[in-house]
Amino acid sequence: MTIFIIEDEDMAARRLQKLIQDCEPAARILGRADGIESAVAWLKSHPKPDLIFMDIHLSDGSAFEIFSRYQVQSPVIFSTAYDQYAIQAFKHHTIDYLLKPVKLEELRQALTKYQRTAGPQTADYQLLADLIPQVRAPRRFLIRSGSTMKVVDASEAAYYFSQNKITYLVATNGKRYAIDFTMDKLEQMLDTTTFFRINRQFIISVAAIREMHTHSKSRVKIVLSPACDEEVVVSAERSPHFKRWLTNTDEDENLADV
Numbered sequence: 001m002t003i004f005i006i007e008d009e010d011m012a013a014r015r016l017q018k019l020i021q022d023c024e025p026a027a028r029i030l031g032r033a034d035g036i037e038s039a040v041a042w043l044k045s046h047p048k049p050d051l052i053f054m055d056i057h058l059s060d061g062s063a064f065e066i067f068s069r070y071q072v073q074s075p076v077i078f079s080t081a082y083d084q085y086a087i088q089a090f091k092h093h094t095i096d097y098l099l100k101p102v103k104l105e106e107l108r109q110a111l112t113k114y115q116r117t118a119g120p121q122t123a124d125y126q127l128l129a130d131l132i133p134q135v136r137a138p139r140r141f142l143i144r145s146g147s148t149m150k151v152v153d154a155s156e157a158a159y160y161f162s163q164n165k166i167t168y169l170v171a172t173n174g175k176r177y178a179i180d181f182t183m184d185k186l187e188q189m190l191d192t193t194t195f196f197r198i199n200r201q202f203i204i205s206v207a208a209i210r211e212m213h214t215h216s217k218s219r220v221k222i223v224l225s226p227a228c229d230e231e232v233v234v235s236a237e238r239s240p241h242f243k244r245w246l247t248n249t250d251e252d253e254n255l256a257d258v
Contacts, residue, residue, distance in 0.1 A: 171226075215234075222234065
């Protein structure tokens with residue numbers, strides 16, 4: 001069994017490697033990456049490993065971005081300190097989802113699960129996603145204001161943003177509503193062909209972009225419609241993916257001068 005580890009914490013990577021070797025002495029660790037860029041570079045330049053262990057929060061962003069930049073063919077065991085990404089994880093050839101600190105017995109069970117599904121005639125790890133209920137974006141939001149409530153249709157949303165730990169939906173008519181969803185949860189639920197999370201604070205739709213301007217460090221400054229009082233800038237690590245999202249392509253050249 002050959003294994004590739006994607007983990008940005010040295011101590012966690014060393015501990016995981018030791019646990020793997022305790023469970024499977026014959027397992028061979030091919031390498032390790034600590035971020036999206038290094039992981040994609042390694043995967044593109046090496047034969048595919050039998051199995052990948054992957055953390056989610058990496059040094060340069062979310063590990064899920066790896067799947068948008070490279071067609072990962074190996075089954076994956078996620079190892080993370082966060083439990084809220086399990087449903088999203090099981091969309092990506094996932095064998096198991098282990099919470100840190102990883103326990104030896106849980107790791108052993110995950111490897112046993114991999115061995116049961118790794119054969120060419122039983123690649124059932126791809127079917128695991130079908131066993132997980134799919135989280136769908138709500139069609140309507142229930143808005144509370146004091147003792148009154150109203151319903152806002154999700155199709156009215158131009159963009160979402162967070163401020164002082166409150167998440168807001170900004171409708172196309174400019175009205176702003178506080179909603180009971182975190183930005184992380186919305187990112188998992190919204191249609192990625194329509195919405196994109198440009199930074200920790202904003203998730204925007206294509207239709208909400210009025211203007212775009214070049215900004216420092218290859219970032220993109222956006223003027224939204226309806227207008228926003230906050231400065232809206234695509235973060236440096238998300239800018240390349242944002243440009244590909246705009247053009248629905250794997251190439252950045254169409255927006256090289258944005």
